[in-house]
Amino acid sequence: MQGFEPTIVAFCCHYCAYGAADLAGSMRLEYPPNIRVIRLPCTGKITPVFLLRAFEKGADGVYVAGCLEGDCHFIQGNLVAKPRVNYTKKLIEEVGLEPERLEMFNMSAAMGPRFAEVALEFTERIKNLGPSPINKKYRNLKNEAA
Amino acid sequence: MVIGERKPFEEITRMLEGHKKVMVLGCGGCVTVCLTGGDEAVRVLSSQLRMARDNQGNPIEIIEKTVERQCDPEYIEEVHALVPEVDAVLSMACGAGVGFMAERYTSTPLYPALNTTFVGGSKKEGYYVERCQTCGECKLYYTGGICPITRCSKSLLNGPCGGSTKGKCEIDPEVDCGWQLIVDRLKSLNLMDRYEEIMTSNDWRTNRDGGPRKMVREDFQR
Numbered sequence: 001m002q003g004f005e006p007t008i009v010a011f012c013c014h015y016c017a018y019g020a021a022d023l024a025g026s027m028r029l030e031y032p033p034n035i036r037v038i039r040l041p042c043t044g045k046i047t048p049v050f051l052l053r054a055f056e057k058g059a060d061g062v063y064v065a066g067c068l069e070g071d072c073h074f075i076q077g078n079l080v081a082k083p084r085v086n087y088t089k090k091l092i093e094e095v096g097l098e099p100e101r102l103e104m105f106n107m108s109a110a111m112g113p114r115f116a117e118v119a120l121e122f123t124e125r126i127k128n129l130g131p132s133p134i135n136k137k138y139r140n141l142k143n144e145a146a
Numbered sequence: 147m148v149i150g151e152r153k154p155f156e157e158i159t160r161m162l163e164g165h166k167k168v169m170v171l172g173c174g175g176c177v178t179v180c181l182t183g184g185d186e187a188v189r190v191l192s193s194q195l196r197m198a199r200d201n202q203g204n205p206i207e208i209i210e211k212t213v214e215r216q217c218d219p220e221y222i223e224e225v226h227a228l229v230p231e232v233d234a235v236l237s238m239a240c241g242a243g244v245g246f247m248a249e250r251y252t253s254t255p256l257y258p259a260l261n262t263t264f265v266g267g268s269k270k271e272g273y274y275v276e277r278c279q280t281c282g283e284c285k286l287y288y289t290g291g292i293c294p295i296t297r298c299s300k301s302l303l304n305g306p307c308g309g310s311t312k313g314k315c316e317i318d319p320e321v322d323c324g325w326q327l328i329v330d331r332l333k334s335l336n337l338m339d340r341y342e343e344i345m346t347s348n349d350w351r352t353n354r355d356g357g358p359r360k361m362v363r364e365d366f367q368r
Binding site: 047048049052053055056091092094095096097133134 | 155156186189190193194196197198200201
């Protein structure tokens, strides 16, 4: 869709991805303004409800960014999150959304450039997929166009 | 506990076709413990249903609610003011909970969101195994606490059969032979004399014969 600017929710762990986002800012790295960061104490806090609610509220894409595997501040929170994200992919597929709209990434707090890279890559991916069918703003535009 | 598994999403949406407002009712008992029918499961399913219906341009309004247990009259009474407001109730309890709700609320359709699968326990988080078939005739004294009705694929009372190989059952190399487990346990307990006793056939009248079963504590009757 022409001029489509996706809304992307990024659930970021306080101990890594959130720090990486901070670092990306300090390094003056550019990344797309479509990302809405939500800080979590640990990605182990993630449940399917969080992710589904984001889609229900109109997010076109959602990702969870946690510590590198083996480096979780709470030992294995990121390993708890990983299968939950994979499970939620199936849940959104049942609803009629592409599972690619949801992803989990791992990075350390020192990986500011990686944060920017992930934000860019994921935004591109969602732009290619187009607006989420649940996203009311674009659905209304589509209906008007039709 | 009673283990339940969520029905396929497509089957649930088919049940709710034509309904505009429903209640998704969770149960705080067994199905909360086995992660399929508690408050969290209610929120997940409700969110999915809203999105799926929204996607079809046919939105649905959902009341999300979870009661302590759906198999107790006093707890299901909590939703008596809400039930008349909805076209249908989708219960996330086991079959007993759905049945109790359907008996109490006769003018609203009651649908099951789960398939009630077995009585069991959790080996680890999110991993459940069957341990009882509620036959009503416990043999566990003779078998070292390992149930031959449940753990033996043929429910043999005097096993093992010829399909037992290296401690595994012929139906699946992943399944332990129930009778191998029993013999090993009795040996380690030094109670092999109990294995020598021939068990007479089960009295299956306590299992299903005579219709639905009941258990009454006389000292609680008024």
